[in-house]
Amino acid sequence: MSGYVRQLALAARAAQAAVAACDAATRRALIVAMAAQLEARLDVVLRANADDLRRAATAGAGKAVLDRLLLDAGRVRGMAAALREVAAQPDPLGAITRSERRPNGIMVERQRIPLGLVAMIYEARPNVTAEAAALCLKAGNAVLLRGGSEAAASNAAIAACLHAALRDVGMPEAAVSLVADTAREHVLELLQLTDLVDLAIPRGGESLIRFVAEHARVPVIKHYKGVCHLYVDRAADIGTAIGLLIDGKVSRPGVCNALETLLVHRDIAEEFLPPALAELRAHAVEVRGDARTRAIDAGVLPATEADYAAEFLDLVxxxxxxxxxxxxxxxxxxxxxxxxxVIATADPVAADAFVRAIRSSAVMVNASSRFNDGGQLGLGAEIGISTTRLHAYGPMGAESLTIERFVVRGEGQLRQPPAAT
Known part of the structure; x- marks a missing residue:
């Protein structure tokens, strides 16, 4: 190991103490300043992103990668808006989530404190650079950002905006540290830093998630693949179900909350599938179905077993x-x-049974799968969608980047008072 990442982590760990020590107003002002810097340096960020897109296209990147990599003026302004929403949220640090007086008189409190140093490992998602930094800082953490090589110029340009804001409010730049060298050996080094890194969050394709999980000695929360389903119940409203299908599959097919499989109750299949399949074809979606689906529409391609486990990230x-x-x-x-x-149904009994039986991080009743997103669910932004059942499950906002500790307040109580003499 070169020690390159360890030096970054040491500096970030030291900076984290300063972030945690400052008051809520300072952290709020910092994140607002980050949003302002993104907007002020919009042209610089877009030029860097254009360079990344050219290199990625030349290297043969697919549509899903290019879509995640792309930044335009609207997306950068959206990043800035997300940062302002994070800044405006209640401060999670120091919050007392539970308080109980025990029979011996001690007061037992549960208090939120920062995780410490968070390592973010991600691929062609330059927006993660800003959003992960804002969420970590809001929760009093420092962050080590290791983006993919395909977004190196974009990540560097965004990090420069964040560092300018840190300087403006007098905070150490190391609180947001970018691992600029994207060599694989540095990921391995980062994942061994058990004395410095408190949590690693990988966000990207299945191969990245598996690599991090297999090599990490630090705790890992996985943002795993999204094999998302829409079940059209026998009691579904057909218009509503078609709307959910098209929004979930077509609006952004390359993201993890896009639909990949459609399940249809046999009692509604002959009425629902012809207009639904026609609408999918109108949006250039390739449909692969089982024998009963193909009996209704002979133009459907035969589905294999692997298709039902696939995250297509495409118009399939x-x-x-x-x-x-x-x-x-x-x-x-x-x-x-x-x-x-997702379930589409007008039957509340079926909806409740679906919600109780499904253990996924988000279950939607007559609402699009695309709503499983931190911004849409009121978190401002997300550092990832956890599919690991640890302290956080589903979209992770600032509160998910804290932990609860016990604070005990007493008046001299002893666990085992001295025996009477």
Whole structure:
């Protein structure tokens, strides 16, 4: 190991103490200043991103990668808006989440404190550079950012904006540290820093997640793949279900909360599938289905078993006709990835049964899978969508980057008072 990342981590760890020590107003002002710097340096960020896009296209990057990599003026302003929303949220630090007086008179409190140093390992997602930094700082943490090589110029330009804001408010730049050298050996080094890194969060494709999980000695929360399902119940409103299908599959097919599989109850299949499949084709979606789907529409391609476990991240969807709600649930349990599941139904009993049976990080009733997003769910932004059942599950905002500790207040109480003499 070169020691390059360790030196960055040492500096970030020292800077974290300054972040945690400052008051809520200072951290709020810092994140607002970061948003202002992004807007002020918009042209610089976009030029850097254009360089990344050219290199990625030349290297043969797919549509999903290019879509995640792309920054335009609207997306950069959206990043700035997300930072301002994070800044405006209640401060999570020091919050007392529970207080109880015990029979012996001690007061037992649960108090939120920072995690410490968070390592963010991500691929072609330059927005993560700003959003992860803002969320970590809001929660009193420092962050080590290791983005992918395909977004190196964009990440550096965004980090420069963040560092300018840190200087403006008198905070150490090391609180947001970018691992500029994207060599794989530096990821390995980072994942061994058990004395410095408190949590690693990988965000990217399945291969990245597996690499981090297999090599990490530090704790890891996984943002795993999104094999997301829409189940159209026998009691579904057809117009509503088609709207959910098209929004979930077509609006941004390359993201993790896009739909990948459509399950349809047999009692509604002959009425629902013809208009639904026609609408999918109108949006250039390739449909792969089981025998019952193909009996309704001979133009559907045959689906393989692998298709039902696939995260296509493209205009492709797998379809299956099921006999019951229970069969739909069984399919999701077998092929799902604990990310996002949707039911379209006008039957509240079916909706409640679906919600109780599905254990995914987000369950939607008559709402698009695309709402499983920190900004949409009121977090301002997200550092990832956890599919690991640890202290956080689903979209992780600032509060998820804190932990609860015990604070005990007493008046001299002893666990074992001296024996009377």
């Amino acid at each position: 969807i797998a379809v299956r006709v099921v006999d019951s709600l229970d069969q739909a649930i069984a399919h999701i349990r077998q092929y799902g990835s604990d990310h996002t599941e």
